[in-house]
Amino acid sequence: MAEIIGGLTSSHIPAVGNAYARKLFDDPYWKPFFDGYPPVHGWLKEKKPDVAVVFYNDHGLNFFLDKMPTFSIGAAPSYENQDEGWGIPTIGTFEGHPELSWHIIEGVVGDGFDVCSCQEMAVDHGFTVPVQLFWGDRTENPIKTIPICINTVQHPLASPKRCHEFGKAIGRAISSFPGSEKVVILGTGGLSHQLDGTRAGFINKEFDLMCMDKIVDEPEELAKLSIHDLVREAGAQGAEFILWMAMRGALGDKVAEVHRNYHIPISNTAAGLMLLETRA
Amino acid sequence: MSTHTIQEEIPGTVMFDGRMAMKGYALNKMCFSFNSAANREAFRKDEEAYMESYGLNEQQKAAIRARNVLQLIDAGGNIYYLAKFAGIFGLTVQDVGAQQTGMTVEEFKEFLRKQGE
Numbered sequence: 001m002a003e004i005i006g007g008l009t010s011s012h013i014p015a016v017g018n019a020y021a022r023k024l025f026d027d028p029y030w031k032p033f034f035d036g037y038p039p040v041h042g043w044l045k046e047k048k049p050d051v052a053v054v055f056y057n058d059h060g061l062n063f064f065l066d067k068m069p070t071f072s073i074g075a076a077p078s079y080e081n082q083d084e085g086w087g088i089p090t091i092g093t094f095e096g097h098p099e100l101s102w103h104i105i106e107g108v109v110g111d112g113f114d115v116c117s118c119q120e121m122a123v124d125h126g127f128t129v130p131v132q133l134f135w136g137d138r139t140e141n142p143i144k145t146i147p148i149c150i151n152t153v154q155h156p157l158a159s160p161k162r163c164h165e166f167g168k169a170i171g172r173a174i175s176s177f178p179g180s181e182k183v184v185i186l187g188t189g190g191l192s193h194q195l196d197g198t199r200a201g202f203i204n205k206e207f208d209l210m211c212m213d214k215i216v217d218e219p220e221e222l223a224k225l226s227i228h229d230l231v232r233e234a235g236a237q238g239a240e241f242i243l244w245m246a247m248r249g250a251l252g253d254k255v256a257e258v259h260r261n262y263h264i265p266i267s268n269t270a271a272g273l274m275l276l277e278t279r280a
Numbered sequence: 281m282s283t284h285t286i287q288e289e290i291p292g293t294v295m296f297d298g299r300m301a302m303k304g305y306a307l308n309k310m311c312f313s314f315n316s317a318a319n320r321e322a323f324r325k326d327e328e329a330y331m332e333s334y335g336l337n338e339q340q341k342a343a344i345r346a347r348n349v350l351q352l353i354d355a356g357g358n359i360y361y362l363a364k365f366a367g368i369f370g371l372t373v374q375d376v377g378a379q380q381t382g383m384t385v386e387e388f389k390e391f392l393r394k395q396g397e
Contacts, residue, residue, distance in 0.1 A: 015372070059360040064312045065301050085314040086367020153360055155297040196359035198350070199292030200377040201388055203395040228287045236293055236359075264396025265389075268373045 002100070002177040004278055005047055006258075007185040007251045008040060009244050010130040011271040012056065017088035017129050036261025036273045037133055043258065043275060044134060044141060049184040051097050051144045052134075053104075053170065053250070054127055055243040056188045057152040059084070061124035068154050069116035071166060073108075074123075074147040075101035082122045091128055091137070097144040100177055104146070107173025113166050123147050130188045152189075152240055160230065161223040163242040167249020174250070187247025189240030191262075193269035196236055203270045207233045208262065211241060212272060216257045219248045237269075254279040296358050304356020307344075310334035311361035320368050349380050 016033070024030045061084050063069070079094045105117050127147050135141045148170065151157060158166070167185075174183050191208040194200055211234075214221050222245060230239045248255075259275040287295075294300065301308075310331065313319040323330040331341050343351035347369065352362050366376050378388035 060312055060358075060364065061315060065305060065308055065358075083315055083317060085316075085320065085364035087370075153296070153358060154301050155295050194293070195363070195373055195376065196349070196353055196380070197292045197294055198380055199290075200380045201391050202292075203392065205395060228290075231293060231295070232290050236295075265392035268377055268392060270396075 002174050002179050002181040004183045007247045007276040009187045009274040012126045012129040012188040013267045013269050014088050014125040015267040021089045032263045033266050039259045040275050050181040051183045053146045054186040055148050055246040056126035058149050059124050062122045070151045070158050072116040072118050072149045073105050074121040075117045076119050079121050079123045081128045084124050094145045101146050103177045104173040108169040111169040113169050157227045160225050160242050160245045163246040164223045164249040167246035171250035185247045185250045187244035189243045191270045191272040192234040192238040194235030202235045208270050215248050251278050300356050306335045307340040307357050308361040311365045314364040349376050
């Protein structure tokens with residue numbers, strides 16, 4: 001059976017895409033952010049996962065308000081990164097794993113999560129920035145990907161509890177896949193930030209650090225938060241933390257924290273990175 | 281029985297819900313079109329005709345003309361789509377944040393930095 005070996009979280013700030021393209025790794029502004037990643041690169045080199053299942057949110061590339069699914073799962077042989085309109089360089093095509101995608105879709109629908117399946121899915125910075133941060137250009141370290149998009153554009157959003165449960169269903173489905181794949185789960189986005197309104201620029205370090213602590217051993221505590229709580233405490237776009245909750249759900253009961261990094265600010269955002277390993 | 285409850289307002293924050301999504305549909309649809317370089321060019325060439333073709337109302341047109349993000353949000357704009365509009369003018373989220381909070385861009389960046397201390 002396929003095996004989930006761990007989870008990674010990373011902010012997916014678009015400006016990172018530009019900084020990466022310009023190789024600003026040692027620039028004083030960017031260094032505290034990029035320096036968080038080499039320990040994860042070492043772990044990935046050692047563990048060599050075959051597939052990354054990526055919880056992310058679309059920011060108006062693949063989905064518009066005409067049709068806004070709460071949970072959607074990519075089921076394509078490949079996923080293309082396309083022009084988002086404001087000038088981050090596109091970084092090509094990502095290889096999929098459609099057999100595992102359909103197995104997951106069948107599993108979660110059987111579990112009561114009636115998802116939208118997507119045989120075509122353009123992926124934006126929410127997906128591409130973390131995959132690039134972890135796997136570079138994917139030539140030296142190839143990785144198959146399955147994008148799972150959770151709506152954070154239009155309220156009502158799925159609650160932290162619901163996303164955590166969704167992640168658990170995803171985890172059960174992956175673990176019953178008849179294959180030898182090693183799978184890593186990504187939760188992207190966050191942490192606290194707000195782009196819109198007169199509260200733009202809001203960041204909440206104390207809340208973020210509490211979330212990073214509790215997601216390791218007490219995710220059920222975080223599942224008690226409402227979306228309203230997240231928007232109030234982490235900012236309008238800080239609600240992206242539901243993607244981390246889905247990731248954590250997929251990892252099962254016990255995990256060990258292997259690495260973390262937290263830095264304020266990158267762009268308008270508190271950037272968070274975590275590496276969690278599954279434990280029996 | 282519905283479990284929907286009205287939540288208290290969060291100062292300085294507009295929840296982009298179904299009501300706002302209906303209000304801003306034309307505006308957001310236009311901004312969504314800016315994913316395409318050809319559409320960005322068409323907007324640059326003739327803003328008024330482009331807005332008209334997407335059926336923007338007067339409030340939305342005025343907010344676009346003013347390049348005013350708070351007005352655009354008030355007219356139903358969603359920040360993810362509005363970011364594509366701002367991108368046409370090379371504006372970053374710090375520029376957009378500064379405009380909304382009445383700070384200079386440098387002041388806004390310092391405000392962000394200080395929250396990390």
